[in-house]
Structure formats: structure tokens, C-alpha cells
Amino acid sequence: MSDRMKRYDRRGKKKVVLFFPTPAYGHYRIELALAIAVVAAPLEGEYDLVLVDERVTPDYENEVLRNLDDAVCVGISSITGYQIKRGIAMADRIRRAAPDVPIVWGGYHPSLFPEQTCESLACDIVCIGQGDVTFKEIIESLTAGKPPEEVLGCAYWTPEGIVVNEPRPLTNINEVERAPYHLLDVNRAIGLNMKENHESIRTTEFHSSQGCPGKCGYCADAQLYKRRWTGLDAERVVEEVTELVRTYNLDQVNFSDANFFANQKRVKAICEGFIANGLKIRWVASARPDTFHRYKPEVLELIRESGCKRVIVGAESASGPVLELISKGATAEDHLKTARVCRDYGIGGTFTFITGFPHAPGTPPEETTQDLLDFIEKLKQIHPDIRTKIFVFTPYPGTPLYDLSVQYGMKEPRSLEEWADYNPATMMESQWVEPWERQMIEKVNGFYLPFAYPSSYMQQHFASGPKKWPFRLVHGLALARARTGFYRLPLEWVLFKTFKKGTFEPIA
Structure with missing residues (x-):
């Protein structure tokens, strides 16, 4: 048996270490590492759990290294780019300190590139897609002394090559255990945000749904969740948010859902529950521009009354051809109508736009930067309490626009290590921005x-x-x-x- 295969024998080990690397370079707001908390939930009570967040945990490196002796494995969560770089750096330290400990990667990027990720010396196993059940079964396989041959939704290294098992069917989010916030240093994360980002209120995140029915050509959610949206039952959302607010003395909750407002009946029940429980909080959530302005007036009034401070709207563009290119399913008129609804009900709006979408070499873009700025001025004329953010297009792996970017000349990274240096803003500047x-x-x-x-x-x-x-x-x-x-x-x-x-x- 090769030394690398010996890592799959972790009989007698009872500790699981989960590491969340810094996701971006520079100064930014800290959002809770719920990705590692969710996969830890089914393991609680059976294993000793150590959750380490590079941004929050003091002396994070030693916190990982000193817990390796009895570790079944170390799990690393990552999206594309800088977070991979930080994950590889930690994996290298783990390899030098405890070469027998297997490393399991999960998150958006490894899920989209499981074979390529497993080919790296920084990885042994990839947890593909939803990780709570899959990761637990990987742990059970390792503690039984064998590779995860029978675990759905994972990939793993063998001397003969990378094995990718059959995919795991998507689980309804209501069957997922509640995130164990107590395993994260919530108060420290809040304190760092208040100190470093000059926030005057205590804020944290809550995840109430997964997926999105939209088919936007730049979004990885459609690839991972197959355009399926499932939301926690309203009663569960109200119960868990109420407990979260009272436990951590919160002033605001940010829903980290891709599409919180996908189900109007659920939103209505959540708002009624917040009001009935006497929650005096502010909350923020994301909405599609083609759905929010169609909400019934009585529901919009409940949204305002229950404390909705701001709606984040993924507008992306005001150009018809661009919106068609990216399969947004919305129009510029939808953006304007949403702005008017926000104004009429006293709700702030944050409209996000993307510039630098791929276009054929030698052809002008369908929408110039000035076109975008002119449209943003229209939004602000309608409702001054609208914030706008403009991002440079990120070709995200597994999406139609990523494939189009490669077709138009973008150099595609070929290894996990190359993805670690993937900086879409820099890459695109010279080509489309x-x-x-x-x-x-x-x-x-x-x-x-x-x-x-x-x-x-x-x-x-x-x-x-x-x-x-x-x-x-x-x-x-x-x-x-x-x-x-x-x-x-x-x-x-x-x-x-x-x-x-x-x-x-x-x-x-």
C-alpha cells in the first residue's frame, strides 16, 4: 500500500478539524464561516470538533497544527481564487507536520473541479456539492480504515487515478441540521467587524434557502443546484433567527441566500413571525429584480414593518442584449420598477452591476461603462437610498459565460495551484475592461x-x-x-x- 493510500486508515481517531481560509485579499467585511459549521453539525456529539477561521481565530495556524495528532482528517472549504491559495498554504503546513492526516476539500471550486483538485498534493478527497451528509460518510469511511469507495458525491485519489463516485441527490434544506453557531466565534467576528469596518451595530449572517430558479450564465449556483430552490420552512426560520438574535444580542441579520424572496408565501410568514415575536431588528436579503416589484402591497408592507432595511438586487446590466447574453431573465424596466417599490415602502436598495462581460475580439461591448453609470444615475434619481456596486466580471468555472470567456481567449488554469493565482479582475482588465x-x-x-x-x-x-x-x-x-x-x-x-x-x- 502506498504512503498516500495509508491516509485513508484513521481507525481510532476521534477529532475532526475544519479550516476556513481567508476568501479574499485585503480589507473586507467578515461573514461567518457557515460553510464549515453546516458540515460539522451532523458530527457533533460523535467527534471532537475544531473549527478554525483564518480571519477570526487567534493564532489560527497553531490551532490547526496542535489538533492533528488525533485527527480523522482536516477539511478545507474554498471558492475560486485567493481562498485556494490560503487553503494550499495551510495544507502544506499540515503535510509537513502530520503527513499521515488526510485532507478533504469542499466548497464551490472543488465541487466544480473535483478531479483536478484531487490531483493536487494538497488534497486527498473532495466533497462535492452539499457537504453535510457526504462529509459525515467520508469520516465514517476513514474511521473504518478504508477509502470512501461507497460514498456518493465525492472524489478521491488512488494510485490508478482519481475516482469520482456517483453524485449525491440534492437534499431538501429542511433536512439539513441547523448550523451550530456555538462552534464559531460569533462574538469575536462581530467585534472585528465593529472595530475594523466601523460598524455601529451587531450583525451576523443566517442561511435560510439554497439554490435559485434563475439560469444566469455567470452564476455557479445553477451548476451546483440545477436551478432548484428550496427554503427552510418559515416557522424554522423565525425560531432560529429569534434564538440567534437573543443569544448574540443582534441588531441586524443578513440573509446570505442567493434568492431569499423566491417564495412570497414563505416571506410573508417569516415577516409575520418576526413581528409576532417582537423582534426589533433590521434585516437584509437578496432579491431578483423581476420578482420583487411583483410582490403584493400587503406583503411589501409586512416586509417593511418586520424590519427589512435593505434589499440587495442583482441587476448586472441595463442593456437588453447584455441581459439576454447572460440569461438574466429581467429587463432594465424591472430594475426601475424595483427601485420605485423600494422608495414607496421606505426600503433601501443595493443594486449590483457587472462590467466587462466577454465579447468577441475586435467588437465593441454592448454596454459601455458610461452607459452603466448613466443608468445608475436614473436609479438614484428615483430613490436616493439606493447604493450601487459595480464588479468586474468574474468568469466562474462551470458556467456558460466561463466557457465563452475561454472561447474568446481567456487562458484557463490547469491545476489547483494555478487556480490559486486566479485573479479575474487583473485577467480581464487587459481584455474587456x-x-x-x-x-x-x-x-x-x-x-x-x-x-x-x-x-x-x-x-x-x-x-x-x-x-x-x-x-x-x-x-x-x-x-x-x-x-x-x-x-x-x-x-x-x-x-x-x-x-x-x-x-x-x-x-x-
Whole structure:
């Protein structure tokens, strides 16, 4: 038996270590590592569980290494890009400290590339797709002293090659055990966000549904969940959120669902439950632009009354041809109608857009950066309490637009290690997004439009005191530039960036 195959014999071991690497480089808001908490839930009571979050756990590396002696395995969760790099770095340390301990990868990227991931020396087994049942069966196989030959939904290394087992049928989310928040350092994550991101309220995340019925060509959810959406029963959502709020003294809950508003009846029952339980919280959730504005007025009123502070809308584009290219299933008019609904019911909106979608070499894009900025101005004219974020297109593996990007010349990474250096923003700049366009987005979307159409927060923040008159001056200049589209010689922008010393983030 090869040394690598010996890793599958973990008889007598009783500890499971789960590691969540930092998902992105730089400064950003910490969201709870619910991905590793969910797979830990079925193991609780049978195994000693150690959950380590690189962003939150003090001395995270030693916390992993000192728990290897009795470990069945180490699980690593990852999306594409920087999180792989951090996961590989930890796997390398594990290999040097305890070469007999198997390493199991899970998450979006390994699920989309199980064979390629298993080919890396950093990996022995891949947990594909939903991980709670699969990971438990992998653990049971290892503690029985054998490779996961009979485990559905996994891939594993053998001397003869990578074996990919039959897929595991999707499990209804109501059959998934509740996430053990107590295994995560929730209070520390909240504290870090309040300190590092200057948040004034106690906020954390809750996952109430999985999948999405949409067929957006850039989204990996359609590949993993086959366009199926399932949501936790409303009663369970109300019960678990109420307990979460009271346990951690929360002011706000962010639903991390891809499509929270997919079922209007469920949303209505959740809102009624929050109100009946007397929850005085704010909550934020994501919606599709083609569904939210069609909600019944009485349900929209309940959404507002129950504390919905903001709806995150994946608009992506205002161009008909682009929306058709990406199979969005929504129109620019849907975006405008959603903005009006948010305004009429006193709900904030965060509309996300994507620039740099692939197009054939030598042909102009269907939508320019200026087109996008002009449309964003329309949204802010409708409802100043709309925030907008513009992302550079990320060709996500397993999606139709990823395949199109490769067809149009994008170099495809061929190993887990190459994926670790995958930076779509850098890769796409030279091909579909020019550097000056990124600068324009930062300048106009991040500064001029928020000041031209200030949100209620900004108006209150600058209503009095020494900031009042500078704000009025900048507001007037920004409004004039937004209406004329003239953004050259941006002295006020340069001064603002200098004043903020390069750390400015949109505050609209």
C-alpha cells in the first residue's frame, strides 16, 4: 500500500478539524464561516470538533497544527481564487507536520473541479456539492480504515487515478441540521467587524434557502443546484433567527441566500413571525429584480414593518442584449420598477452591476461603462437610498459565460495551484475592461453619484456641524457633474481621496 493510500486508515481517531481560509485579499467585511459549521453539525456529539477561521481565530495556524495528532482528517472549504491559495498554504503546513492526516476539500471550486483538485498534493478527497451528509460518510469511511469507495458525491485519489463516485441527490434544506453557531466565534467576528469596518451595530449572517430558479450564465449556483430552490420552512426560520438574535444580542441579520424572496408565501410568514415575536431588528436579503416589484402591497408592507432595511438586487446590466447574453431573465424596466417599490415602502436598495462581460475580439461591448453609470444615475434619481456596486466580471468555472470567456481567449488554469493565482479582475482588465474604466467606476460610482444623490444616512450625517458646508459644496459640484456627464479635472475627487488617504469606501 502506498504512503498516500495509508491516509485513508484513521481507525481510532476521534477529532475532526475544519479550516476556513481567508476568501479574499485585503480589507473586507467578515461573514461567518457557515460553510464549515453546516458540515460539522451532523458530527457533533460523535467527534471532537475544531473549527478554525483564518480571519477570526487567534493564532489560527497553531490551532490547526496542535489538533492533528488525533485527527480523522482536516477539511478545507474554498471558492475560486485567493481562498485556494490560503487553503494550499495551510495544507502544506499540515503535510509537513502530520503527513499521515488526510485532507478533504469542499466548497464551490472543488465541487466544480473535483478531479483536478484531487490531483493536487494538497488534497486527498473532495466533497462535492452539499457537504453535510457526504462529509459525515467520508469520516465514517476513514474511521473504518478504508477509502470512501461507497460514498456518493465525492472524489478521491488512488494510485490508478482519481475516482469520482456517483453524485449525491440534492437534499431538501429542511433536512439539513441547523448550523451550530456555538462552534464559531460569533462574538469575536462581530467585534472585528465593529472595530475594523466601523460598524455601529451587531450583525451576523443566517442561511435560510439554497439554490435559485434563475439560469444566469455567470452564476455557479445553477451548476451546483440545477436551478432548484428550496427554503427552510418559515416557522424554522423565525425560531432560529429569534434564538440567534437573543443569544448574540443582534441588531441586524443578513440573509446570505442567493434568492431569499423566491417564495412570497414563505416571506410573508417569516415577516409575520418576526413581528409576532417582537423582534426589533433590521434585516437584509437578496432579491431578483423581476420578482420583487411583483410582490403584493400587503406583503411589501409586512416586509417593511418586520424590519427589512435593505434589499440587495442583482441587476448586472441595463442593456437588453447584455441581459439576454447572460440569461438574466429581467429587463432594465424591472430594475426601475424595483427601485420605485423600494422608495414607496421606505426600503433601501443595493443594486449590483457587472462590467466587462466577454465579447468577441475586435467588437465593441454592448454596454459601455458610461452607459452603466448613466443608468445608475436614473436609479438614484428615483430613490436616493439606493447604493450601487459595480464588479468586474468574474468568469466562474462551470458556467456558460466561463466557457465563452475561454472561447474568446481567456487562458484557463490547469491545476489547483494555478487556480490559486486566479485573479479575474487583473485577467480581464487587459481584455474587456480598460484600466481607465475601472478608475471611472471608482470615481463616479464611489464618489460623485453618492454625493449627487445623497441617501438619508448621508443627509443626516452631514446635516450639521463643521461638515455641513463642505458637504453642500461637494453635493452641488457632484450634482452638476452627474447631470452633464463631465468628470474631467476632478479636483474635488483628488482632494477627497487625499483626505481619506486612499481608504475611502462608498458611504451612500
